[in-house]
Amino acid sequence: MAAMNLIKIQKSLSITRMALVLLLIAIVAIGAIPGYLKGQWSWADLPKVTQIERLKNLRDNGLTLPGWKTIEQQQVLVGGNQWSYQKLEREGKNPVELWLMPQDYYKNHPQVEWTDLNGFERWQTDSHKTLNLTDRVSASFFRAWNRKTYAVVQWYAWTGGGNASSLQWFLADQWAQLHRRRAAWVAASLKIQIDPLSSVESTEAFAQSLAQTVRTTLEKEIFHPS
Numbered sequence: 001m002a003a004m005n006l007i008k009i010q011k012s013l014s015i016t017r018m019a020l021v022l023l024l025i026a027i028v029a030i031g032a033i034p035g036y037l038k039g040q041w042s043w044a045d046l047p048k049v050t051q052i053e054r055l056k057n058l059r060d061n062g063l064t065l066p067g068w069k070t071i072e073q074q075q076v077l078v079g080g081n082q083w084s085y086q087k088l089e090r091e092g093k094n095p096v097e098l099w100l101m102p103q104d105y106y107k108n109h110p111q112v113e114w115t116d117l118n119g120f121e122r123w124q125t126d127s128h129k130t131l132n133l134t135d136r137v138s139a140s141f142f143r144a145w146n147r148k149t150y151a152v153v154q155w156y157a158w159t160g161g162g163n164a165s166s167l168q169w170f171l172a173d174q175w176a177q178l179h180r181r182r183a184a185w186v187a188a189s190l191k192i193q194i195d196p197l198s199s200v201e202s203t204e205a206f207a208q209s210l211a212q213t214v215r216t217t218l219e220k221e222i223f224h225p226s
Helices: 001-038 050-063 112-122 166-177 200-223
Strands: 067-076 080-089 093-102 125-134 138-143 149-156 161-163 183-195
Touching: 001 161, 050 093, 050 125, 050 200, 067 093, 067 112, 080 112, 093 112, 093 166, 093 200, 112 138, 112 149, 112 183, 125 149, 125 200, 149 166, 149 200, 161 166, 183 200
Parallel strands: 138 161
Antiparallel strands: 067 080, 080 093, 093 183, 125 138, 138 149, 149 161, 149 183
16 A cells, blocks of 8 residues: 555656646747747847856866865867866865866757767766755766776756756756846766775765865856856
8 A cells, every 4th residue: 555655656746747847848938939929039049158258268277176176187079079177186085087068159058968978988887866966956976887986976057057967958048048048057077986896875975065066166156147
């Protein structure tokens, strides 16, 4: 009986989430109708991304994280896009790697960044789960290995939110466009080396804390209004 009730609750939650997504899509569509009737699609006449220069600088120079020292930073071509690669260190911690792929043109949108990066790394993965950074930001968290083993956190960060799914960014950006704004975005991937036999849970608290530091620094240094 308890199992049946749990299944009913899960189905109810899934239906509720789907209803919310459909409602948001409907709101976006309704907002686009006046532009359509005037022959002015919002997709054809996108508002500019006011943070574009900061985003380009982020790709060129990386992100300065409080409490961490950058010991290496360079641009790396991954799947046709330039990423900022950083190796960071802090006393008492092993070095970690931060990969950032910022939006560099106002019409660019998230596509296959995770596929590109995962192919570039040539790693295998398991233990996938969702890591909540705030009530509006969640990331993909998993174990990956090639010659070494890592705990990896990946998400698209944007103004006021974040998610590993590009669809969530699309909805956020369409909502912003209703107010003639944009949801500037950055693909972020953290690599934390762990012992080969370790589970991701062993480093989850540290990974969450570090990802939150990246998120808050992006909000403060990159996404704030011009």
